[in-house]
Amino acid sequence: MRGRGKRVDILNMPIWKALLKLSVPMMLSFAFQTVYNMVDAYFLGKLGTTEFAAPTMVFPLVFTFIAIGMGFGVAGSALVAQYIGAGDERRAEKSAAQVMLIMVAIGLVVITFALLFAKPMVYALGGKENAEVLPYALRYFKIVIYGIVFAYLFNVSSSIFRGLGDAKFAMELILISSMVNIILDPILIFGWGPIPAFGVSGAAWATTISRLVAVSMALYILFTGKRGFKLHLSDFVPDWNLIKKAVKVGVPGSVGQVITSFGFVVVMKAVARFGPVVVSAYGIGNRIIGFITMLSMGIGMAVSVMVGQFIGARRYEDAEKTVWTAFWMTMVFIGALSTLTFLYGKNITHFFINDPKVIEVGAEMFKYVSFSIPFFGSMNIFINALNGAGKSLQATIANVVRLWGIRIPLVFTLSKLEGYRGIFIAMLISNIMAMVVAYLFYRFTDWKKGIIHES
Numbered sequence: 133m134r135g136r137g138k139r140v141d142i143l144n145m146p147i148w149k150a151l152l153k154l155s156v157p158m159m160l161s162f163a164f165q166t167v168y169n170m171v172d173a174y175f176l177g178k179l180g181t182t183e184f185a186a187p188t189m190v191f192p193l194v195f196t197f198i199a200i201g202m203g204f205g206v207a208g209s210a211l212v213a214q215y216i217g218a219g220d221e222r223r224a225e226k227s228a229a230q231v232m233l234i235m236v237a238i239g240l241v242v243i244t245f246a247l248l249f250a251k252p253m254v255y256a257l258g259g260k261e262n263a264e265v266l267p268y269a270l271r272y273f274k275i276v277i278y279g280i281v282f283a284y285l286f287n288v289s290s291s292i293f294r295g296l297g298d299a300k301f302a303m304e305l306i307l308i309s310s311m312v313n314i315i316l317d318p319i320l321i322f323g324w325g326p327i328p329a330f331g332v333s334g335a336a337w338a339t340t341i342s343r344l345v346a347v348s349m350a351l352y353i354l355f356t357g358k359r360g361f362k363l364h365l366s367d368f369v370p371d372w373n374l375i376k377k378a379v380k381v382g383v384p385g386s387v388g389q390v391i392t393s394f395g396f397v398v399v400m401k402a403v404a405r406f407g408p409v410v411v412s413a414y415g416i417g418n419r420i421i422g423f424i425t426m427l428s429m430g431i432g433m434a435v436s437v438m439v440g441q442f443i444g445a446r447r448y449e450d451a452e453k454t455v456w457t458a459f460w461m462t463m464v465f466i467g468a469l470s471t472l473t474f475l476y477g478k479n480i481t482h483f484f485i486n487d488p489k490v491i492e493v494g495a496e497m498f499k500y501v502s503f504s505i506p507f508f509g510s511m512n513i514f515i516n517a518l519n520g521a522g523k524s525l526q527a528t529i530a531n532v533v534r535l536w537g538i539r540i541p542l543v544f545t546l547s548k549l550e551g552y553r554g555i556f557i558a559m560l561i562s563n564i565m566a567m568v569v570a571y572l573f574y575r576f577t578d579w580k581k582g583i584i585h586e587s
Contacts, residue, residue, distance in 0.1 A: 139297040139360065142441045143217065147454050151434050151461065157303035158294070159430035164303075168310040175317045176335055183332045186268035190254055194276050195393050197242055201284035203385025203524060204231055204238075205291035206436075207378040210522045212295030213437050217444025221361070228292045228354070229367035230374045234382070235288050239281035246277045268332045275333055279340030286343045289350035294437050296361055301353070309346035313338050381524045388528030395535040402543050406552040413493035414555070416484045417477075420498075421505055424469050428462045428509030432516035439520030448580045455517045455574070459510055466509040474502035493552065500556035504563035514570035521579040530573040534566035 140153045176183060208231040215224035246253075254270045286309065293302040319327055320334030330337060354363045403414045435458045442451035473480060477498025481491045511534070518527040539562035546554030 140299065142297050142438050143445055143447070147438070147450065147457050148461075150438060151431065151454065151458055154294075154297065154299045154434035154437060155431040157299040158433045159427050161290075161303045161306040162426040162430060164307050164310045168313055171314050172317060172335060172339075175321050176332070179321065179331060183268055186265050186332050187272050187335060190269045190273045193253060194273060196390055197246055197277065197280060198283055199389035199393055200242060200386050201235055201238060201280075202287060202389045203387070204235055204284070204378065204382035205287040206385045206519045206524050207231055207380075207382035207522075208288045209291040209295035209436060210381055210440050210520060210524075211374070211377060212292050213297075213440025213520065214444035214522065216296060217441035217447075219445075224295075225361060225363055226367045226371060227374050227378070228288075228361075229363050230371055231288055231292075231378050231382070232285060233368050233370065234375065234378055235284040236281060239284045242280055243277055246280075247274060250274055250277070271333050272336045275336035275340060279343055282340065282343035282347050285347045286350070289347060289354070292354070292361075293350075293359075294433060295440060296359075297437060297441070298359060298361075299434070299437075301359060305346045305350055308349060309342045312345050313342035316341060377522075381522045384525040384528040385519070388524070388531050391528075391532055392535055395532075395540060398540055399543055402547055403552075403555060405547075406555075409487070409489045410493055410552045410555075412485060412487070412490045413481065413497055416481050416490075416494050417497040417501065420473060420480060421501065424466060424473070424505055425509050425512070427469075428466050428512050431458050431462050431465075432512035434458070435513055436516040436520035439517050440522075443521055443580060451517075451521075451580065455513060458513045462510045462513055463506045466506040470502045470505040473498045473505070477502070496553065497556050500553070501559045501563070504560045507567040508563035511567045511570040514567070514574040517574055518577060518579055521581075523577055523579050526573050526577045526579070530570045534562065534569045538562045538565050538569070 140150055142150045142154075145153075176187060208228060211227035211231070212224045215221070215227060250273055251270060254273050255266055286305070290302040290305055293299070293305070316338035317335060318324075320330050320338050321332075322334075323329030353359055354361065356362070403411055435454055438454045439451045442448070442454065478491055478495035480498065481494030485491070515527045515530060518524070518530070539558060542558035542562055543555055546558045548554070550557060
């Protein structure tokens with residue numbers, strides 16, 4: 133079939149080679165998104181403190197609504213991967229269309245609800261202390277919400293191509309979206325020629341338009357079949373059996389994303405009690421740790437696709453071998469990077485800020501947390517193995533347990549006993565325990581029974 137050669141032929145190449153071919157583009161995808169976020173922050177910072185604070189303040193609210201659709205990206209990837217592995221490409225195509233149909237329906241409901249209650253939600257989030265920020269925040273929030281269907285379809289389209297083994301095109305979609313955003317940001321924020329300056333609203337329009345451009349390209353490729361996978365209008369006629377399977381996988385994943393995002397807000401509240409020095413050091417440390425673990429997420433997403441295809445082909449031993457190959461790959465790779473953060477944590481903190489107190493606290497954080505990072509990164513392997521099998525409920529429970537059952541209680545307990553160092557000790561313990569929890573769910577879940585094989 134046309135375009136099939138552009139996919140990674142997971143079922144017919146060595147496991148380690150397939151892992152690398154899939155994970156490298158996914159890692160680069162995360163890198164592109166990181167660069168875009170930094171550029172976006174740079175331009176907004178030029179407007180002033182009030183304007184810069186507006187998107188920052190409403191981000192948790194925006195992310196909560198986006199998270200509602202994120203679980204269906206997992207559903208799309210799992211269903212497509214398993215049907216491809218089973219050799220049923222037509223069923224894979226119909227599954228992709230059904231997930232898109234669900235996303236459009238959910239998106240329209242979310243837009244209606246969010247716009248109706250936009251003002252009370254944003255004003256409750258900001259409070260009287262941020263009165264001058266609220267008008268900017270409200271405009272930003274509304275514009276992003278207008279385009280939330282594009283965000284959902286962008287996420288699902290990328291997941292569909294990953295499920296096919298076409299991680300390169302999924303990366304290209306993210307690169308295109310990021311580049312369009314970077315180009316439009318200064319034009320729409322500051323104005324250019326006949327285009328007026330929209331300020332904070334310009335950043336929101338840049339985000340929305342960039343998603344529309346990427347989604348349009350993805351839909352063009354999917355409907356023309358230029359990469360060997362073609363959607364037909366008839367595929368969008370509701371198929372309640374496939375919709376049921378997608379909902380079974382998508383809803384737990386989406387609920388888990390919402391619960392997890394709120395959990396980190398709670399952790400931040402505990403950190404904030406120790407003042408701006410600790411908050412700044414924690415912020416720098418978290419950015420570096422987040423960047424390192426994003427690389428492990430790239431490997432984890434490759435695992436999700438490979439496990440899905442091997443389960444679809446009923447090659448269960450190869451699915452298990454994929455998990456353990458990725459586990460050791462992650463431990464070695466992330467272990468090497470975390471050794472550098474342990475040795476040079478002070479220098480890394482100093483690169484971002486010159487305050488001696490922040491540098492001292494940042495160095496402490498890296499000394500405590502560094503060697504637990506490989507364990508946290510390896511957690512992603514087991515979580516994504518469950519997602520690839522369509523067991524998103526178990527993956528969600530594992531995520532909730534490691535955050536709400538382990539990290540949050542430890543953070544609040546140890547910070548009272550040991551001060552701000554207790555937060556770092558809690559991170560160290562919870563990172564290791566997170567891997568243990570994820571492994572136990574992987575070990576004792578019947579994950580080899582794929583979603584497509586269920587009646």
